[in-house]
Amino acid sequence: EWSTAMRAVDNEIDERACGNPLIRCMREREEQLMGKPIENEERDLGALPPLTWFSMHLDATNAYNAMREEYYDISELWYSAKNHKTTGPYIQEPYGNGAQRKLAVNAQEIQMPYAGAGLYASEGPTKSSVFDFWALIYEKKITSIMSVNYPREERLNPSTHNEETETIQYWPFMEGQLMRFMPYTVVCLYSECKSSPSVISSGCGNGSMLVYRxxxxRVTYNNPILPSQLPLDVNHVCYYRWPDGRLPVPTEIHSIADSAVGLLEIVEQDLNWPHSPLLIHCHAGIGRTGALMAILLAIQQADDQHLVHVKDTVQELRKFRAKAVMNYWQYIFVYLTIAEVFVKRGHLDVSARHRLRQLWNELLADIPRQYN
Incomplete structure (x- = not known):
């Protein structure tokens, strides 16, 4: 009798809800989102060889709009709480006697098949999280860091700037300089400004050619009551030419395509990924960080299986780093950068460059409209 009564109450609540236009609209939208994966599954051709992938996605009529709609499709599914988690698990570290604690820094390990020796996504270290940031680096033995923002870049947007959440200068960049984030000490062994892995910039003040530092x-752990531990050597890149929410800014002698491929060369040659563990961060650790990670993971899959599936790569990445790749032009940037790499490696004919140039121009013309 009790269960019968409860069902009657539930039915009455449902009837009242159906009479509420707002609730009815929300339910209808939820049903649409819940039904979309099945429809998309029928259209999704899955991972494809590079040439077929290019023909289907980039050489097709109205390819630009198709990639944009694909991004919105992924985003809608992601924000449906019934289908996906909204946050990935924070990394936890031992805290003595087997206890675990969550690090203050918002960071996740990307545990995907093509993450190489290790791939970590993080927010930019703040004045409250920098200590745990270095704890993460040292405890996980992360030997490479790629910063795709620079310290205090958030001050370029005074209306949204918050000193408590801005990325700070968390590493020493002058030879012999030392910074302490107890119990860790970080010293700079050497530093140089570069425009590419093979070209040292003539000076760090030369903005037209300076791309990264x-x-x-060397990170050491200093605790007088514990046994001494070996220091950890870390290669750190600070990339200066990628504004928040946008795309990399090319130098006077490079195109956007050159800059995109150049990013990957920095990761491979200066930071030795995928053979060494790598942490990537920007400000929030989702937009620029997510785009770069999606490119790296997709190319690793292509190297291993000779197959490409950007949509699936981003969906899987978001299971570990919530909301990775934050807008559709970053998503299209992922597509175009992968294609540029394939052209350079000979997987695509050089004639593909003409089509890619058209898509790059369309992308570069579209972004300013979104900010006006």
């Missing part, structure tokens, strides 16, 4: 750091 490469620093060799």
């Amino acid at each position: 490469l620093s060799k750091l």
Whole structure:
């Protein structure tokens, strides 16, 4: 009798809800979102060889709009709480006697098949999280850091700037300089400004050619009551030419395509990924960080299986790093950068460059409209 009564109450609540236009609209939208994966599954051709992938996705009529709609499709599914988690698990570290604690820094390990020796996504270290940031680096033995923002870049947007959440200068960049984040000490062994892995910039003040700074750091753990531990050498890159929410800014002698491929060369040659563990961060650790990670993971899959599936890569990445790749032009940037790599490696004919140039121009013309 009790269960019968409860069902009657539930039915009455449902009837009242159906009479509420707002609730009815929300339910209808939820049903649409819940039904979309099945429809998309029928259209999704899955992972494809590079040439077929290019023909289907980039050489097709109205390819630009198709990639944009694909991004919105992924985003809608992601924000449906019934289908996906909204946050990935924070990394936890031992805290003595077998206890675990969550690090203050918002960081996740990307545990995907093509993450190489290790791949970590993080927010930019703040004045409250920098200590745990270095704890993460040292405890996980992460030997490479790629910063795709620079310290205090958030001050370029005074309306949204918050000193408590801005990325700070968390590493020393002058030879011999030392910074302490107890119990860790970080010293700079050497540092140089570069425009590419093979070209040292003539000076760090030369804005037209300066692309990034490469620093060799040594991290030591200092605790007088515990046994001494070996230091950890870390290669650190601070990439200066990727504004928040946008795309990399090319130099006077490079195109956007050159800059995109150049990013990957920095990761491979200066930071030795996928053979060494790598942490990537920007400000929030989702937009620029997510785009770069999606490119790296997709290319690793292509190297291993000779197959490409950008949509699936981003969906899987978001299971570990919530909301990775934060807008559709970053998503299209992922597509185009992968294609540029394939052209350079000979997987695509050089004639594909003409089509890619058209898509790059369309992308570069579209972004300013979104900010006006």
